[in-house]
Amino acid sequence: MGDRVSDKLTLPAQLERIDDARRWSSSWAREAAVDEDTIQDLELAMTEALSNTIRHGYGEDPAQNIELWLDIDGQRIALTILDRGQPYDASQRPPIDFDAGQEGGYGLYLMEQLTDELSRTPREDGGTLVTLVKYRK
Amino acid sequence: MRYSLEQDNGIKVVRLEGPTDVSQALELRDLLGQQIDGPSARVLVDLSDVTLVDSSGVGVFVSAHRRAADAGAKFVLAGPAAGVGRVFELTRTNRLLEIFPSVDEGLEALRAE
Numbered sequence: 625m626g627d628r629v630s631d632k633l634t635l636p637a638q639l640e641r642i643d644d645a646r647r648w649s650s651s652w653a654r655e656a657a658v659d660e661d662t663i664q665d666l667e668l669a670m671t672e673a674l675s676n677t678i679r680h681g682y683g684e685d686p687a688q689n690i691e692l693w694l695d696i697d698g699q700r701i702a703l704t705i706l707d708r709g710q711p712y713d714a715s716q717r718p719p720i721d722f723d724a725g726q727e728g729g730y731g732l733y734l735m736e737q738l739t740d741e742l743s744r745t746p747r748e749d750g751g752t753l754v755t756l757v758k759y760r761k
Numbered sequence: 762m763r764y765s766l767e768q769d770n771g772i773k774v775v776r777l778e779g780p781t782d783v784s785q786a787l788e789l790r791d792l793l794g795q796q797i798d799g800p801s802a803r804v805l806v807d808l809s810d811v812t813l814v815d816s817s818g819v820g821v822f823v824s825a826h827r828r829a830a831d832a833g834a835k836f837v838l839a840g841p842a843a844g845v846g847r848v849f850e851l852t853r854t855n856r857l858l859e860i861f862p863s864v865d866e867g868l869e870a871l872r873a874e
Contacts, residue, residue: 639784646780646813664813664844671815675783722853727823730816730852737851 629656629696634689635674637682637709642674649694649703656696662758666701669738669756672731673705681709681752700740701758708751714744762788766796769805772871774864776807783817793825793836800833803871807864809840814848826858835874839867 629652635641646667653663674690682688693704714732735742741757762785763778773796781789796804806822808814814822822838829836837859841849849855861867 639782642782642784643780661844667813668815668844668848671780671782671813675815675817679783722856725823725827725854725857727820727827728816730819734816734848734851 627656628698629694631694633692633694635692636686637678637684637688637690637707638686639675639678639684642671642678645670645674645692649692652694653696653701656701658696658701659761662701662761665738666703666756666758669735669742670703670705672735673754673756676712676731677705677707677709677752677754680712681707683709699760701760703756705754705756706747706751708747708749711746711750711752762792764792769868770872772803772805772868774805774807774868776810778810780813780815781811781818781821782813782815786817786821789818790821790824793821794828797825797829797832797834797836802829802832802834803874804829804834804836805864805867805871806836806838807840808838808845809842809864811841811845814841814845816848816852819848819852819854822858823854835871837861837867837871839864 631652633648650663677690678684691706695702720729720733739756740759743755745753747753765776767774826836839861840863
């Protein structure tokens with residue numbers, strides 16, 4: 625199953641840099657022999673999380689930073705995303721009307737569907753800690 | 762955003778490449794809007810070389826579908842890899858969008874229009 629991997633990445637709050645985060649996490653995951661389905665699910669869940677953080681938390685301010693931690697062991701792959709932006713109250717989101725052909729509002733839903741564990745914790749000093757976990761097959 | 766445009770017997774083929782995510786959503790929306798330029802437009806988006814579609818990408822495709830339907834034009838997606846196709850299933854937008862397993866099948870359907 626490969627050795628344990630722990631790494632940290634700091635990114636500016638720019639949508640164009642989400643691809644860097646995907647490359648970083650997937651490169652480590654492939655090195656740790658994580659299967660491709662799991663890698664793809666985590667890439668998409670992370671994309672949605674970072675998209676929310678950059679647009680809603682930071683208003684796409686490139687002077688702000690996001691910190692990511694990746695932790696892979698024999699059982700799971702965990703990605704933690706820390707921002708210091710405006711927290712978003714997920715309980716206020718409207719339910720998805722799947723019959724309406726919505727053009728948006730799928731982000732958090734996809735994060736829930738694509739992960740085995742998902743937590744979003746407001747921080748006392750502002751910002752949010754988001755943790756995405758996939759169990760290895 | 763990496764893409765190429767081709768014509769196949771009057772069908773506009775938009776071949777996208779790499780991830781289709783929030784960072785390209787505005788550019789993609791404009792690009793597809795330009796292709797859906799009237800009731801005779803037939804547009805196929807080739808997803809064969811697309812590695813990821815996020816919720817913003819889904820939204821752009823739903824918007825293009827709606828724009829085409831309003832104009833009396835045709836807009837289809839074709840050739841998504843399994844991981845890409847899954848996002849349309851999870852969001853159930855596969856019930857609204859016309860998605861063909863392969864580009865050839867998509868072209869054939871548009872030619873029959």
